[in-house]
Amino acid sequence: MQKLLAGASVAGAVFVMAVPAQAAKLAISCGAVGQELALCKEGVDAWAKKTGNEVDVISTPNSSTERLAVYQQMLAAGSSDVDIYQIDVIWPGILGNHFVDLNKYMGDEAKEHFQPIIANNTVDGRLVAMPWFTDAGVLYYRKDLLEKYGEKVPETWAQLTQTAQKIEEGERKDGNDKMWGYVFQGRAYEGLTCNALEWVASYGGGTIVEPNGDISINNDKAKEALTTAAGWIGTIAPDGVLGYDEEGARGVFQSGNSVFMRNWPYAWALANSADSPVKGKVGVAPLPKGGEDGQSAATLGGWQLSVSKYSKNPELAADLVKYLTSYDEQKRRAIEGAYNPTIAALYKDKDVLAANPFFGDLYETFTHAVPRPSTATGTKYNKVSSDFWDAVHTTLSGVQTADQALSGLERQLKRTKRSGW
Structure with missing residues (x-):
């Protein structure tokens, strides 16, 4: 064994x-x-x-x-x-x-x-299978830092970007050169599929493959979402976020070195544990919308x-x-x-x-969390997801533009679909 x-x-x-x-x-x-x-x-x-x-x-x-x-x-x-x-x-x-x-x-x-x-x-x-616990992505934020800088909990990704930048710069001027604005799961694995699906769905860009099996990912809304996220790398998010999983992101946030974090609900109890540097300073909110006409989307x-x-x-x-x-x-x-x-x-x-x-x-x-397209793609889901997270990762790392990555992804998904899902 x-x-x-x-x-x-x-x-x-x-x-x-x-x-x-x-x-x-x-x-x-x-x-x-x-x-x-x-x-x-x-x-x-x-x-x-x-x-x-x-x-x-x-x-x-x-x-x-x-x-x-x-x-x-x-x-x-x-x-x-x-x-x-x-x-x-x-x-x-x-x-x-x-x-x-x-x-x-x-x-x-x-x-x-x-x-x-x-x-x-x-x-x-x-x-x-019997359900044991459910999950949906949520936004963690530093209540004390938002109050210090007179900011509200962001409702859109643009607001999050602006607020994260403001507080990151302010805290670094105050002496914390390790402070970042936002951390999430950016490693090339299933966790990135969850994060990126939230970005895309929040902008109205669909769910990669729709319930009827149609491939929807190569669209302008999805490109806008990924382009926005790529702009975070090296500005409000460290380059190292491209290797973070859930615990990697939590480690940075819980040590007091990030204003915002995307993670699952389990991180709440740990952030408020007796030895946590941010105990009592953390709030939880829905993830931001893609824009005023967008929606908050949390991956199931x-x-x-x-x-x-x-x-x-x-x-x-x-x-x-x-x-x-x-x-x-x-x-x-x-x-x-x-x-x-x-x-x-x-x-x-x-x-x-x-x-x-x-x-x-x-x-x-x-x-009402957004499901990944595992039902529509059946046994091919793993291939679909890995192709998606690879495309997203190349966009975040600047290897390709969102347009290039999603056009290539669409071609890959069409080939996979032809073999049946």
Whole structure:
């Protein structure tokens, strides 16, 4: 399994009670971004103590692109080493054939979750994954710095650019030569697809490939969006942002060296942790619009739990999934780690809202996020996304203009479409 995991680390969830002779041992893959791994282990430990079973918690690569490659390798081999897989919201159509139908184990519970996500996780009538937490891109900002410079939370990308530049220059004059205006996920990976889709959609430039399969990305609005973003590099965003993932961006913002940051909700709890230099100074708002006639667009993210059809204990694995995706466990994760629940009732829970005040204000953002075109492109989504993020990256780095990059991307996507999606 070490060979298949290609460097992923393995940590056993410690079980302190005596294990009955008939107890089973399961393995679950969990992400390690922010507090993910710790919260996963805590939930798993609670279930293990309750049921008298053992569970190994496997930490997989933070990059969703790298994690998918690991999963595909293991599942293609029919490996039984992992019973439960944490999968991205865009993977049910890619990996669904390798997972059991959870309808027979938790069909009633599924009714409590956001139905668009349940629909997303249903492939050919089979519920191949249960929602664990949902995500949408949000804008983090320094409340204290906006107040200091008499600025408001930006509503458009042009306003963000102007405000970021003003505060960056002011703070550098005051002695912080490390200050930047804006950080985001600019590395050439799935995270850049999420960021760039938000830019394009906010300008009214479509969603790369439309739900009916039409390729829409090569248009003037999309070019305007990418040209705007390219103008940030080296001005309000460091050149190094072209290598940032979620944690890279968070590291700069949380250290106090950026005015704005695009990230997922998980960063809220960490930004307000006891040892955070920006604790109490951070606000969260919807991402800016492309212009006065544009719209705020947040890419739909989130992670699900699936049971491998190669598991030797599928019923027990399904019981663990049922526990981890339950109301009480999602509430705990929301309070401790700011992970967005997929159960609607939790957005009215007083304890959850006390820990995450913006959950209520941004409810519409979370429930109306823009999906990536994984449904329209099916098993070809990975190719479509990688071609998109490569085109965006070449634009941001100044290798090509937005017009050149998107014209080339359109040709690539047409070739991919001809082979069927």
